[in-house]
Amino acid sequence: MPSRKDNPDWMEKTKKRVRTAFEKWVAVLGLRSWDFIFSWDPGHGEAASADYHCEFAIDTLWEYKKATITIWCASVRDLDDTALEKAVLHELLHCTVCEMRDWRPGKTHRKHEERVVVQLCDAFWDTRRAGYDVGFNKGQRAARPKKRRAAK
Numbered sequence: 747m748p749s750r751k752d753n754p755d756w757m758e759k760t761k762k763r764v765r766t767a768f769e770k771w772v773a774v775l776g777l778r779s780w781d782f783i784f785s786w787d788p789g790h791g792e793a794a795s796a797d798y799h800c801e802f803a804i805d806t807l808w809e810y811k812k813a814t815i816t817i818w819c820a821s822v823r824d825l826d827d828t829a830l831e832k833a834v835l836h837e838l839l840h841c842t843v844c845e846m847r848d849w850r851p852g853k854t855h856r857k858h859e860e861r862v863v864v865q866l867c868d869a870f871w872d873t874r875r876a877g878y879d880v881g882f883n884k885g886q887r888a889a890r891p892k893k894r895r896a897a898k
């Protein structure tokens with residue numbers, strides 16, 4: 747089976763997958779009033795470790811609810827759908843907490859923001875998963891046990 751790398755349309759397919767995931771999570775997180783600009787880069791993101799490159803970076807003007815998101819398509823390309831969605835969710839959660847960056851100068855507060863975003867991402871992911879498990883997807887309500895009428 748050919749990998750996504752061998753597909754000549756990989757860039758367009760990657761963009762479509764990313765846009766689909768963003769649309770979903772922008773709605774879920776209530777970020778529709780934000781303006782997002784996508785900056786598509788065909789290469790890999792910064793190497794965070796020997797075997798991991800960043801897939802996204804976000805710059806915000808949080809006070810105006812504007813964000814520019816850089817997408818390193820080569821890093822995104824081979825993510826499976828779950829990993830891609832979680833990466834998108836993570837990036838969007840930065841919009842909800844990014845104003846903490848301006849509390850004080852220095853670099854250490856970025857790690858605090860990152861930690862908060864990682865925890866929120868896990869919480870949203872698990873909560874959404876739990877919602878699906880009880881039937882809250884696609885507008886369905888969870889099945890509730892029917893109340894029994896008292897016998898007369």
Ligand SMILES: [Zn+2]
Pocket residue numbers: 836837840860863
């Ligand atoms: Zn992050």
